[in-house]
Amino acid sequence: xxxxxxxxxxxxxxxxxxxxVVAGAGLVAFGGWTAWSTVPQGQWLSALTWLAGGVVVHDAxxxxxxxxxxxxxxxxVPPAWRAPLRGGLLAAGALAxxxxxxxxxxxxxxxxxxVPQDPAVAITTxxxxxxxxxxxxxxxxxxxxxxxxxxxPSGRPGSTPPPx
Amino acid sequence: MTSSEARExxxxxxxxxxxxxxxxxxxxxAVHDPRVVARVGALLGTAVLILFATGLVSHLHQDPVSWxxxxxxxxxxxxxxxxxxxxxxxxxxxxxxxxxxxxxPRLFERPALRGWRHAVERGSVAVLVAATxxxxxxxxxxxxxxxxxxxxxxxxHYAAAWVVAGSVVVHVGVKLPTILAALRAPLAQMxxxxxxxxTTGETAAPEPDGGDDRADDGATTRRGFLAAVxxxxxxxxxxxxxxxxxxxxxxxxxxxxxPRVGPQGLPVNKTARDAGVAETAADPAWRLELRGPDGTxxxxxxxxxxxxxxxxxxxxxxxxxxxxxxxxDGVRVRDLARLVGGTDAEDVRVESLQPxxxxxxxxxxxxxxxxxxxxxxxxxxxxxxxxxxxxxxxVVAPNRPGVLQTKWVSRLTVEPAAPQGGAx
Numbered sequence: 001x002x003x004x005x006x007x008x009x010x011x012x013x014x015x016x017x018x019x020x021v022v023a024g025a026g027l028v029a030f031g032g033w034t035a036w037s038t039v040p041q042g043q044w045l046s047a048l049t050w051l052a053g054g055v056v057v058h059d060a061x062x063x064x065x066x067x068x069x070x071x072x073x074x075x076x077v078p079p080a081w082r083a084p085l086r087g088g089l090l091a092a093g094a095l096a097x098x099x100x101x102x103x104x105x106x107x108x109x110x111x112x113x114x115v116p117q118d119p120a121v122a123i124t125t126x127x128x129x130x131x132x133x134x135x136x137x138x139x140x141x142x143x144x145x146x147x148x149x150x151x152x153p154s155g156r157p158g159s160t161p162p163p164x
Numbered sequence: 165m166t167s168s169e170a171r172e173x174x175x176x177x178x179x180x181x182x183x184x185x186x187x188x189x190x191x192x193x194a195v196h197d198p199r200v201v202a203r204v205g206a207l208l209g210t211a212v213l214i215l216f217a218t219g220l221v222s223h224l225h226q227d228p229v230s231w232x233x234x235x236x237x238x239x240x241x242x243x244x245x246x247x248x249x250x251x252x253x254x255x256x257x258x259x260x261x262x263x264x265x266x267x268x269p270r271l272f273e274r275p276a277l278r279g280w281r282h283a284v285e286r287g288s289v290a291v292l293v294a295a296t297x298x299x300x301x302x303x304x305x306x307x308x309x310x311x312x313x314x315x316x317x318x319x320x321h322y323a324a325a326w327v328v329a330g331s332v333v334v335h336v337g338v339k340l341p342t343i344l345a346a347l348r349a350p351l352a353q354m355x356x357x358x359x360x361x362x363t364t365g366e367t368a369a370p371e372p373d374g375g376d377d378r379a380d381d382g383a384t385t386r387r388g389f390l391a392a393v394x395x396x397x398x399x400x401x402x403x404x405x406x407x408x409x410x411x412x413x414x415x416x417x418x419x420x421x422x423p424r425v426g427p428q429g430l431p432v433n434k435t436a437r438d439a440g441v442a443e444t445a446a447d448p449a450w451r452l453e454l455r456g457p458d459g460t461x462x463x464x465x466x467x468x469x470x471x472x473x474x475x476x477x478x479x480x481x482x483x484x485x486x487x488x489x490x491x492x493d494g495v496r497v498r499d500l501a502r503l504v505g506g507t508d509a510e511d512v513r514v515e516s517l518q519p520x521x522x523x524x525x526x527x528x529x530x531x532x533x534x535x536x537x538x539x540x541x542x543x544x545x546x547x548x549x550x551x552x553x554x555x556x557x558x559v560v561a562p563n564r565p566g567v568l569q570t571k572w573v574s575r576l577t578v579e580p581a582a583p584q585g586g587a588x
Contacts, residue, residue, distance in 0.1 A: 009341045020337025027330025028291065035323035043315035050313055051324075054297030055290070062261075063268050070193070083385065086195070087392020090265070094258040094400050097304060098418050105308030105420055111435050111552065113426035114309050122417040126403060133395055141388070 062093065080145055084137030091130045099123045191269035194382035195389045201266045202346035204393055208259045209332055211252050212296070216329045218249035222483060223322055225565050228529070236535035239562030243481035246565065247408030250485025253303045254404045254418075258396040260300055264293065266389075285338050292331035299324050307484040308420045318522075351390075352383035407486040421486035427550035430490050433482055433566060434523075436551045441517040445572045450517075450556050452540070456504025456578035465556045468542060471495050476537035482566040491546070492560050494539035497576065501533060506578035508534035514559050515575040526568040527579070532561045540573060 009017070039047065069089060074082050102122060106115040194200075224232055225242065234241075270289075277283045299321065306317050336343065406416025410423050421431045436442045444450070452468065454461040473493040481487035501512055512533050518524040532538050538561040542549060549555040554571030561569065 013340055013344065017337045017340045020340065021334050024330045024333030024335070024337060027333060028327050029330070031323050031326025031328075031330060034326060035320065038319045039315060039323060043320070046314035047320050050302060050315075051294050051298045054301055055294045058264060058293075058297060059271060063265065063271075066265055067191075067268070079381070079384075083388025083392055086389060087395055090258055090262055090392055091396040091399055093261045094396055095418075097257050097301065098254070098400070098404075101304050101308040101310055102418065102420070104305070104310040104312075108310070110309060110438060111426075111432045113421065113431040115420055116422050116425040117417060125417045129399065129403070133399065137388075137392070137395070 066093070080141040081138055083141060084134040087137060088130050088134040091133065092127075095123070095126050095130065099126075186269075186272050188269040188273045190272070194385040195266055196269045197266070197382075197386060198342055198346040199349050199351055200386050200389060201263065202343045203390055204259065204263045204266055205343070206347065207393070207397075208256065208263050209336065211256050211259060212328060212332050214252045215249060215256070216325055218245040218252070219322075219325050221245045222249065222565060226318075226568065228527075233529060233531065234563060235529075235531040236538060236562040236564075239478060239537065241563045242565055243408070243479045243487040243563075246481055246483060247405070247485055247487055250303075250307055251401055251405045251408065253300060253307075253485075255397045255401050256296075256300045257304065258393065258400055260296060262389075262393040262396075288331060288334050288338065291327065292335050295324050295327040295331060299328050309484075351386045410488065419486070420484065421482075423486055423488035427552055428490075428544050428547060430480065430488050430544065430553065431482075431486060432550075432552040433484070434571070436555075436572065439516070439518045439521065439572065441572045442551070444517045445551060445555055450574075452500075452557060452573065453575040454500055454504045454577075455575065456501060456506045457580075458505030461504055465542065468495050468540070468557065471499070473542065474536070474539060476539050476541075476560065476562075478537055478539075478560045478562050480560070480566050480569060481564075487566075490544055492539055492541040493543035493546070494541035494557070494560070496536065497528060497538045497540055497559065497561075498533050498535075500540060500576055501578050504578060506533075510581050511579040513575075513577040513579055514570040514573055515577070516570050517572040517574045523567045523570070526559070526570045528559065528561060530581075532564070535562065537562050540576070 035047075066089065070086070074085065077085060099119070102115055102119045106119045109115060221242070222245065225234055228234075277286065302313070302317065303321065305312070306321075311317065400418070402412070402415055403418040404416055405419075406412035406414065407419035407421045407423055413422055413424055416422060423431065426432050436445055451462045451464055454463065472495075474496050476492050476494075477489060478492060479487050479489045497512055498506070498508055501507075501510070506512070509530050510533070511530050512528045513525060514528060515525045516523075528538065539559070540557050541554070541560045542557055544550070544553055549558065554573070557573045558571040559569055559573060
């Protein structure tokens with residue numbers, strides 16, 4: 001199978017890997033040196049906290065929530081709903097990041113032209129857009145499945161968990 | 165947004181009934197697949213490349229080097245590069261979430277460390293994830309003017325950009341065989357050996373959300389996920405890019421700015437009050453001081469208006485990504501420089517009434533000074549400048565970051581032509 005990982009990469013791939021790893025390490029080192037030489041020492045703690053904080057929030061909070069939502073929600077909806085819902089949840093995650101920024105930006109404007117819109121209206125609009133996108137995805141998915149030669153999937157809303 | 169779960173029943177971690185830490189093998193969804201990870205990764209990697217290149221442009225505008233000089237033409241260039249920078253940064257929010265989500269099972273691989281090479285590899289992924297998440301999250305907050313940290317965003321963003329770019333390159337190098345195989349493999353193919361050390365295929369292990377163990381269903385799941393990633397990414401861009409592209413402004417509900425909203429129809433970044441010039445700028449005793457090889461001159465606003473005004477249609481393009489074209493009337497900077505013996509070959513230092521701050525002065529390179537559209541602007545859209553737009557006088561020049569379009573100008577100094585750098 002072409003997609004199986006080759007046990008022994010070709011010499012060209014091996015060379016490319018070595019070049020990429022060394023070049024990348026060089027760029028990282030330059031970034032580290034730039035930080036070391038231009039960012040005042042008093043700011044390091046804050047920067048490192050933010051650096052680690054993103055990983056912690058994702059790995060310990062966002063990802064487990066996503067995994068649990070998927071494990072609990074997706075088996076309970078018809079197959080045609082699963083991909084659109086997954087997409088909707090992904091979009092909702094992205095919206096959450098932007099919404100936090102927008103609400104915080106609107107809460108402490110330096111000038112009235114910063115976040116001139118009402119965040120509540122804006123975020124509601126975005127949620128409706130996501131909802132419309134999910135419904136559109138369901139319609140497309142249902143049509144695809146009908147057109148497909150395979151027999152229609154058995155799942156129905158509220159139906160029992162899929163067969164194992 | 166997931167289909168994976170930690171199976172309850174049999175498994176290697178039997179005997180630890182309470183909240184077992186999942187293992188890579190426990191994630192059964194067809195989404196957690198190298199083919200999906202590689203495709204989302206290709207998109208994210210391309211985005212990082214664009215961010216790095218456009219970010220470097222902005223950095224070199226603000227921190228010029230002798231071997232790479234920007235000029236006033238084309239006038240729209242900075243507006244485009246910085247607009248793209250921020251739009252792609254927004255697009256990275258769903259892309260990064262999707263990439264992390266698809267590859268999430270790898271966090272739980274066992275044994276956690278297999279020797280020093282593996283430790284270095286996992287360490288490099290930790291750096292990659294931390295730096296990229298940091299860069300995207302702080303970048304988004306920054307364009308909304310939210311600064312809940314105690315570091316200089318500009319300096320840290322610049323340094324972190326090299327770390328992100330470098331760790332992406334390292335990651336591609338480390339994963340190259342897997343990436344090449346995954347990108348070549350069709351999404352529809354069944355999974356026999358997925359390159360993640362999992363030997364189970366879709367035929368052997370039905371995914372809990374699939375409800376079906378046919379390879380066909382796995383392919384549908386993968387395609388559906390990639391389509392969803394594309395839709396979410398385009399959606400985020402569609403709802404924000406109107407801050408740069410004015411025709412799309414009505415759609416930009418999630419953008420920090422509306423390019424049509426502000427005094428005189430133009431957004432404001434730094435206000436006169438914040439800059440500490442609210443009184444000095446409004447004072448009728450204001451004079452523009454000109455300094456050059458032929459001495460010093462002092463001009464009042466009526467003196468400047470009497471010189472005859474040139475009109476320039478020039479965008480204000482902010483580092484925060486928003487931009488808006490405006491019509492400015494003012495005196496050409498090169499005409500002011502000539503009043504004190506300047507020629508088109510010298511740079512001009514622009515100083516503001518601001519008592520302090522990183523952007524209280526800027527250096528207009530000679531190529532900009534010589535341009536027809538580089539003005540000491542006195543009027544905007546046919547009216548006197550609003551105080552927050554830099555009254556009594558501000559610099560506008562084509563193809564410049566907004567932070568260098570110095571407002572509340574108090575002094576222009578013709579700099580002696582330097583033997584190296586800057587000269588056009």
